[in-house]
Amino acid sequence: MDSGINIICFAASYAVALALELSGLWATVRFRRMGEVLAAAAGLVAHTWYLGRRVAEQPAAPLASQQEWFLLAAWVLAVVYLAARFYYPSKSLGLFLLPGVLSLIGAATLAPAKPLVSFEAPRVWGIVHGLFLLVGTVAVLVGFLAGLMYLLQSRRLKLKRLPTTGLKLPSLEWLEHANSRALGMATLMMCGGLLSGIITRLAQKGSTLKFSWTDPVVISLAAMTAWLLVAEVFRRVYPAARQGRKVAYLTMAAFGFLLLVLAAVLWGDRFHQPYGTAEATSVERIAPQTLLRGGEK
Amino acid sequence: MKLRMVGCTHREANLDLRQRLAFDDKQVAEALKQWRVDLPGTELALLSTCNRVELYAAAEENTPDSQSLVAALARFHHLAPGDIGPEIMTLADREVAEHLFRVTASLDSMVVGESQILSQVKRAFQSAQTMNAAGPRLNGLFQAALRAAKRVAGETTLHRHRVSVASVAISELATCVFETFDDKHVLVAGAGEMAEETLRYLQDSGSPRIHVVNRSRERGELLAEKYGGKVHPWEELSEQLVKADLAISTTSASEPIMTAAEFATAISPRRHQRPLVILDLAVPKDFDPAIGDELGVYLYSLDDLHQACQRNQASRAAALPAAEEIIREETVRFVAETHLRASAPVITELREGLHRPKEAELERLFNRLPQLDETSKQEIRQFADRLVNKLLHSPLESLRDASQSGTHHGLLEALRRLFKIES
Structure with a gap:
C-alpha cells in the first residue's frame, strides 16, 4: 500500500490495546482505559483505511480475496469491541475480544491475497453470500467468547472468588443474553449464507448437480450450519438449554465447527480455486467460483 | 481567615453523647438560624450524622472561642456545657481543614471508605447555605474538602472495596x-x-x-x-x-x-x-x-x-497511605490559597502604588517631548511597564513563598509600612 499503512500497523495497535488490558489485571495503570480506547481506535482507523484503499484499487474488494474476507471479519469484531468498551467501560471484555480480532488478522496473513477469478454469477448474490457468512462468523466468535466468559465467571463464583479487582466480567445474566442472541444470529446468518451460496451456483450454471459436495469447506460449513440449527431448536424447545452453562456449551461447540471451517478454507479448500490451477477439479471448471472467495466457506 | 470546629465523633464520644447532641434536618435549620443571631459575623455549618456532630465556624479575623461554640451546641439541646465537655473535640485553623478533608474522604468514618459521608457533608453545607449561615470562607473550605474527597476516590482504590x-x-x-x-x-x-x-x-x-x-x-x-x-x-x-x-x-x-x-x-x-x-x-x-x-x-x-x-478491608488498608498523602497535599494547598487570598488586597495596593506614579511620570515625559511619535511612545510605555513588573516580581514571589509556609504575616506588615499601604 502506497499510504504506508499495512496489516502490521493496525495489528500492532490492537496488540497495544490488549497489552494495556492485560496490565490492568496486575497493576493500576493511570489512564489505562483511555490508552486502550485510543490504541484500538487508532487500529480501527488504520484498518478502515487499509480496507478502503483496497476497495479503491479493486471494485470487488473488500470481499475479493480470502485475506480480505478475514480482514473484514476482524474489522467487524474490532467495532464490536469498541462498542462494548463504550457501553461497559469497567469490564475486561478486551481480554476476550481483542485476541479474536488478532486471530482473524493472523488468519488473514495465512490466507491467499490474490484476487479471485472474475465471477459469472450475479454480483448481488455474491455479496449477500459473503456478508451472510461474514456476520455469521463474527456472531459465532462473539457467542464463543461470551460463553467462555460465562463459564469463567460461573466458575469463579462457585469457588467463592468475588471479583473485586483485576479481571472484571459482565454479569452471568448479560452473558447469557449475549450468548443466546449470538447463537440465534449465527444460525440465521449461516443458513442464509449456505442458501445464498447454492443460489449463486444455480445462477451461474442453472444446476448444482456437479457441485463439489465432498469439498472440506462445503462439508464443514454444512456441518456447522446443521449444528447451529439443531442447537437453536434445542435451545428453544428445552428450557434448561435456554439458561445457564448449557447455552455456553452450545456456542462453544459451534466455535469448534467454525475452527474446522476456517482450517478447511485455509488449507483444504479446492472448491474455490480459479480455472487452470493445479488444484482445480473438473467440477470446479464446470462450476466457476464466485468472486466472494471466503463467502463459500 | 480563622477556622474553628467543635464536636464529637465516634472516636472520642460514646453513642449516648452522640445521640444527645444529634440534629435532624429540621433541627439543623433551626440551630443555624438561632446561631446566626447569637454569633454574628461568623460563618457556620453543622454536620450531624450517626457517627459525628461537628460545628464548623469561620471568620476573617477571629472566630468565637471553643467554649462559646460548645455552649451553643449544648444550649440548643438544653444541656449544660459541662455535661459534654470532656468528650468534645476542638480544632483550629489548619487542623480544621485537615479534619474536614479526612471526614469527607471517609478516612475518619467508622467504616473507612464508606460512601455515604460525602453526601452528608454536601447536605450539611447546602443547609448552611440555605440558611445564609455559610459565606465565601466556608464555601472555600467545603469545596476544597469535596475536591480532596474526589481525588481520594479517583486516585486510590479505597472506595472500591466494600466491607459490610x-x-x-x-x-x-x-x-x-x-x-x-x-x-x-x-x-x-x-x-x-x-x-x-x-x-x-x-x-x-x-x-x-x-x-x-x-x-x-x-x-x-x-x-x-x-x-x-x-x-x-x-x-x-x-x-x-x-x-x-x-x-x-x-x-x-x-x-x-x-x-x-x-x-x-x-x-x-x-x-x-x-x-x-x-x-x-x-x-x-x-x-x-x-x-x-x-x-x-x-x-x-x-x-x-x-x-x-476481610480481603476488602486489607485492600483498603493498603490504599490508606496514598489517601492520607492526598489529604496532606490538599491541606497544604488549601492553607496556601487561603494565605494568598489574605494577601491579595496588599498585592493589589502595592501594584497600584507603583502604577500610579508610573502613569504620572509617563504623561509628564510625553508632554515635555511632543516630537515623539506613537511607536516611540509605545516603546517607552512598555519599558515602564516592564520596569515596574520587574521591581514587583521579587517582593511578590517572597510573599507567595511566605504564604505557602504560613509565615507571611510579618512580610505583609513590612510591605504595608514600607509602601504606606493602608488596607
Whole structure:
C-alpha cells in the first residue's frame, strides 16, 4: 500500500490495546482505559483505511480475496469491541475480544491475497453470500467468547472468588443474553449464507448437480450450519438449554465447527480455486467460483 | 481567615453523647438560624450524622472561642456545657481543614471508605447555605474538602472495596450474576436484622419483587410491608425457592431449613438450572452447603462473605497511605490559597502604588517631548511597564513563598509600612 499503512500497523495497535488490558489485571495503570480506547481506535482507523484503499484499487474488494474476507471479519469484531468498551467501560471484555480480532488478522496473513477469478454469477448474490457468512462468523466468535466468559465467571463464583479487582466480567445474566442472541444470529446468518451460496451456483450454471459436495469447506460449513440449527431448536424447545452453562456449551461447540471451517478454507479448500490451477477439479471448471472467495466457506 | 470546629465523633464520644447532641434536618435549620443571631459575623455549618456532630465556624479575623461554640451546641439541646465537655473535640485553623478533608474522604468514618459521608457533608453545607449561615470562607473550605474527597476516590482504590456483609453480598456477588434487580424474585426466609440490611442495599440497586416467608407471620408482615413485599406461609418455602432468583436466609433455626437431598429432588428439577444466588446469613447455617454444588446455584454463607469483607478491608488498608498523602497535599494547598487570598488586597495596593506614579511620570515625559511619535511612545510605555513588573516580581514571589509556609504575616506588615499601604 502506497499510504504506508499495512496489516502490521493496525495489528500492532490492537496488540497495544490488549497489552494495556492485560496490565490492568496486575497493576493500576493511570489512564489505562483511555490508552486502550485510543490504541484500538487508532487500529480501527488504520484498518478502515487499509480496507478502503483496497476497495479503491479493486471494485470487488473488500470481499475479493480470502485475506480480505478475514480482514473484514476482524474489522467487524474490532467495532464490536469498541462498542462494548463504550457501553461497559469497567469490564475486561478486551481480554476476550481483542485476541479474536488478532486471530482473524493472523488468519488473514495465512490466507491467499490474490484476487479471485472474475465471477459469472450475479454480483448481488455474491455479496449477500459473503456478508451472510461474514456476520455469521463474527456472531459465532462473539457467542464463543461470551460463553467462555460465562463459564469463567460461573466458575469463579462457585469457588467463592468475588471479583473485586483485576479481571472484571459482565454479569452471568448479560452473558447469557449475549450468548443466546449470538447463537440465534449465527444460525440465521449461516443458513442464509449456505442458501445464498447454492443460489449463486444455480445462477451461474442453472444446476448444482456437479457441485463439489465432498469439498472440506462445503462439508464443514454444512456441518456447522446443521449444528447451529439443531442447537437453536434445542435451545428453544428445552428450557434448561435456554439458561445457564448449557447455552455456553452450545456456542462453544459451534466455535469448534467454525475452527474446522476456517482450517478447511485455509488449507483444504479446492472448491474455490480459479480455472487452470493445479488444484482445480473438473467440477470446479464446470462450476466457476464466485468472486466472494471466503463467502463459500 | 480563622477556622474553628467543635464536636464529637465516634472516636472520642460514646453513642449516648452522640445521640444527645444529634440534629435532624429540621433541627439543623433551626440551630443555624438561632446561631446566626447569637454569633454574628461568623460563618457556620453543622454536620450531624450517626457517627459525628461537628460545628464548623469561620471568620476573617477571629472566630468565637471553643467554649462559646460548645455552649451553643449544648444550649440548643438544653444541656449544660459541662455535661459534654470532656468528650468534645476542638480544632483550629489548619487542623480544621485537615479534619474536614479526612471526614469527607471517609478516612475518619467508622467504616473507612464508606460512601455515604460525602453526601452528608454536601447536605450539611447546602443547609448552611440555605440558611445564609455559610459565606465565601466556608464555601472555600467545603469545596476544597469535596475536591480532596474526589481525588481520594479517583486516585486510590479505597472506595472500591466494600466491607459490610450486606454490601458485599449485593454489590459484589449478586451483581456478578444479575444485570438488574428490577424484575427479580427475591425470597427472604426469616426476618432478621441482616435480612433487612441486605434488603436496604438491594432496594438501592433496583426494585425487585420481595417475598417473605417467616415462621412468625407477624414479623414477616412487618418486614414485607416495610419493603413493599408479600408475605407467604412458612410451608411455601420450597415453592418460593423454585421461583426465586435471589434467596436471603436469616432464620434462627437450629437445623438447616433446606437439605441437599430435598433441594435436589423438590427444587432443582423445577428450576431448569436457572441461576439462583443463596445468601445464607444465618448462624447456624440454614442451607446445606452441598446445595452449592447444584448447577446454577451460587451459595454463599456468612463465613464466605466475611472472608470477602476481610480481603476488602486489607485492600483498603493498603490504599490508606496514598489517601492520607492526598489529604496532606490538599491541606497544604488549601492553607496556601487561603494565605494568598489574605494577601491579595496588599498585592493589589502595592501594584497600584507603583502604577500610579508610573502613569504620572509617563504623561509628564510625553508632554515635555511632543516630537515623539506613537511607536516611540509605545516603546517607552512598555519599558515602564516592564520596569515596574520587574521591581514587583521579587517582593511578590517572597510573599507567595511566605504564604505557602504560613509565615507571611510579618512580610505583609513590612510591605504595608514600607509602601504606606493602608488596607
